[in-house]
Amino acid sequence: EPEVTQTPSHQVTQMGQEVILRCVPISNHLYFYWYRQILGQKVEFLVSFYNNEISEKSEIFDDQFSVERPDGSNFTLKIRSTKLEDSAMYFCASGEQGYNEQFFGPGTRLTVL
Amino acid sequence: AQSVTQLDSQVPVFEEAPVELRCNYSSSVSVYLFWYVQYPNQGLQLLLKYLSGSTLVKGINGFEAEFNKSQTSFHLRKPSVHISDTAEYFCAVSDKETSGSRLTFGEGTQLTVNP
Numbered sequence: 631e632p633e634v635t636q637t638p639s640h641q642v643t644q645m646g647q648e649v650i651l652r653c654v655p656i657s658n659h660l661y662f663y664w665y666r667q668i669l670g671q672k673v674e675f676l677v678s679f680y681n682n683e684i685s686e687k688s689e690i691f692d693d694q695f696s697v698e699r700p701d702g703s704n705f706t707l708k709i710r711s712t713k714l715e716d717s718a719m720y721f722c723a724s725g726e727q728g729y730n731e732q733f734f735g736p737g738t739r740l741t742v743l
Numbered sequence: 744a745q746s747v748t749q750l751d752s753q754v755p756v757f758e759e760a761p762v763e764l765r766c767n768y769s770s771s772v773s774v775y776l777f778w779y780v781q782y783p784n785q786g787l788q789l790l791l792k793y794l795s796g797s798t799l800v801k802g803i804n805g806f807e808a809e810f811n812k813s814q815t816s817f818h819l820r821k822p823s824v825h826i827s828d829t830a831e832y833f834c835a836v837s838d839k840e841t842s843g844s845r846l847t848f849g850e851g852t853q854l855t856v857n858p
Contacts, residue, residue: 660843661842661843663845663846665846671850672833672848672849672850672851673787673833673835673846673848674848675845675846675847678843678844678845680843685843686844686845688845721786721787723846725843727842727843730775730837730838730839730842730843730844730846731775731777731789731792732846733789734779734786734787734788735786736785736786737785737786
C-alpha cells in the first residue's frame with residue numbers, strides 16, 4: 631500500500647540554524663501539505679501546495695518558512711533560522727483531487743536547542 | 744473558517760466497555776468530516792470519514808461515527824474497546840467547496856483503556 635514517507639525521523643538543531651525537512655508524497659497525489667504538532671497540543675496547518683505553488687498558508691507560515699517540490703517526487707519544508715518555539719513534530723500529508731482526504735507521513739520530530 | 748471542539752480531553756474506560764468520543768464543529772460552509780487516530784510516537788492514521796450519503800459511517804478497528812447536521816456533531820463510537828485502542832483521537836473538518844483545502848483539527852481526546 632503506498633504511503634507518505636518523511637526524513638529524518640528526528641532532527642536536532644541549534645537555534646538560528648537552517649533545517650530542511652523532507653517528504654515523499656504518494657506518487658499520484660496532487661495536493662501536498664505540512665502540519666505541525668507542538669508537544670501536547672493539537673495538529674496545526676502550515677501550508678498547502680498544488681500545481682507547483684502555495685495554494686494556502688496559515689499565519690504560522692511566515693517568512694522563515696518555505697516549501698519546494700524540487701524534483702517531482704520530494705516535497706520539502708525549510709525553516710531558515712530556527713527558534714526554540716519551532717520545536718514540534720512536523721507532518722507531511724498528500725491527497726488526491728476531490729474529497730480532501732489526506733494521508734499523513736510518520737512525522738519528523740524537530741528539536742531546537 | 745472552521746473550528747472543531749472535542750469536548751473531552753481525556754476518556755478513561757475499562758476494556759470491553761462502550762465508548763463515545765464527542766466532536767462538534769462550526770463552519771460557514773459545508774464540510775467533510777474525519778476522525779484520525781494517533782498511537783504513541785506515531786503519525787496520524789485515518790479512522791473514518793464522512794463525505795456524503797448515509798450519516799452513519801463505519802471505519803477501521805470497529806469504530807463508527809454519526810454525522811448530525813442539525814447539531815453540527817460527528818461523535819465517534821465503539822461498542823467494545825480493547826487495550827490496543829489506547830491512543831489520541833482527533834476530529835477534523837475540511838471545506839467541502841474547495842478542493843484540497845486544509846484540515847482543521849480539534850484538540851484531541853486521549854482514550855485510555857484499562858484492564
